[in-house]
Amino acid sequence: MPSPTSGRARQAARNHEAILSAAREVFLADPRAPISAVADRAGVGISALYRRYPSKEDLLRTLCHDGLRTFIAAAEHAAAAPDGWTAFETFLGDVVDADVHSLTVHLAGTFTPTEEMNADAVRAGALAEALFRRAHPAMRADATSGDATMLLEMCAAVRVPDPVRTGELRRRYLTVLLDGLRDGRTPAAAAPTPAELSWRWRPPAG
Incomplete structure (x- = not known):
């Protein structure tokens, strides 16, 4: 009993x-x-x-830290793939399916990260960078890891009322964007800088 x-x-x-x-x-x-x-x-x-x-901040921290841990787990899982492009594609697909970046985009800058979160963010960045470097030989010469970050944000922006359809559409546009990353054409503008990628997390001026 x-x-x-x-x-x-x-x-x-x-x-x-x-x-x-x-x-x-x-x-x-x-x-x-x-x-x-x-x-x-x-x-x-x-x-x-x-x-x-x-507090609300405690709850927001937990949500974002859970997303960060999901990101790390996806990177660690994908790293076992036998070739660089497959590992990179698997990683991005898992992150898109988990909808990690929807929370990142919405909640960045709304709370103060803990030391543990900062350490996990460094680890997440290192894992993602390693996957990118493995895949880079199959990419256009001007591709950077920042392109992958923006690609994930673009997929997170895709949303329709039906959650299943949202997932299908995100996968569709992930495929389209990855095809572009492998294309040899040169874009009209430079890749995003580290400052442009992290602006949400900086405290307001003044």
């Missing part, structure tokens, strides 16, 4: 997943939404939410 303690643990786990799922939906729609909107969407009391996340 299950103990009351195990039952409470299962309920707590369900509440945790419900809160994170609701937070993702709420903050993707409106990053400025109050934390009470998350509790309403999750169907939990506001006190239960605050016991886990004392």
